[in-house]
Amino acid sequence: MKKKRKILSILGVLVALGLIYIGLLQFKISQYSDVEAPKNADYLIVLGASVRGTVPSLAFASRINAATKYLKENKDTVVIASGGKGPGEDISEAESIKIELVKQGISESRIILEDRSTDTYENIDYSKKLIPEDAKLGLVVTNTFHLYRAISIARDQGLxxxxxxxxxxxxxLVKSYTREYLAITKFYLKRYILD
Known part of the structure; x- marks a missing residue:
């Protein structure tokens, strides 16, 4: 009976620590999800997400729509469409961004394609090489749940x-946040422990 109580106590502590950790992650995510983007950025990096055939997923379409709105209001901003071609995708994520932006009235001349990346680290790394030389102010465009990690990765890479x-x-929501908690944990391990 004592052993059972001890195991339950340990489990209780672990669950409590897990909930505190998730609460802290959610706090970090929320700090980035309500920010007001500055006007007249020199460039946007739109991070890719899943494409079903040639159609962007709902979360991905939301990123493209946010970029479109910004690009229409800030006429000198260029956009780097970032994302390679994954399983089940008939076109690259970058190509999908370009198609949707052009459909919504954004000139092709403002769109730079980065179509090799397979994750957020590569999105930033490969896009960095395509930023116009004289550009200073840049914005990363992604969903609210992903913004904290994406900006952290970009800043770690000197952007x-x-x-x-x-x-x-x-x-x-549920799927995205669950996956993001795991992805942030992996990011922390890589940044603080494995490097």
Whole structure:
């Protein structure tokens, strides 16, 4: 009986620590998800997400729509469409961004393609090489749940960027946040322990 109580106590402590950790992650995410993006950025980096055939997922479409709105209001801003071609995708994520932006009235001449990356680290790394030489102010465009990690990765790679948050569709909330907690944990391990 004592052994059972001890195991339950340990489990209780672990669950409590887990909930505190998730609460802290959620606090960090929320600090980045309501930011007001500065006007007249020199460039945007739109981070890719899943494409079903040629159609962007709901979360991805939200990123593209946020970028479109910003680009229409800030006529001199160029956009780096970032994302390679993954399983089940008929076109690269970058190509999908370009198609949707052009459909919504953004000139092709403002769009730079980065179509090799397979994750957020590569999105930033490969996009960094395509930033116009004289550019200073940059924004990373992604969903609210992803912005904290994306900006942290960009800053770790020497980019002084801010965020342009795109809404996370209700349908994708639970799955997106669960995956993001794991991805942030992996990011912390890589940054503080494995390096």
């Amino acid at each position: 002084d960027v801010q965020g342009l948050p795109a809404k996370t569709p209700l349908k994708a």
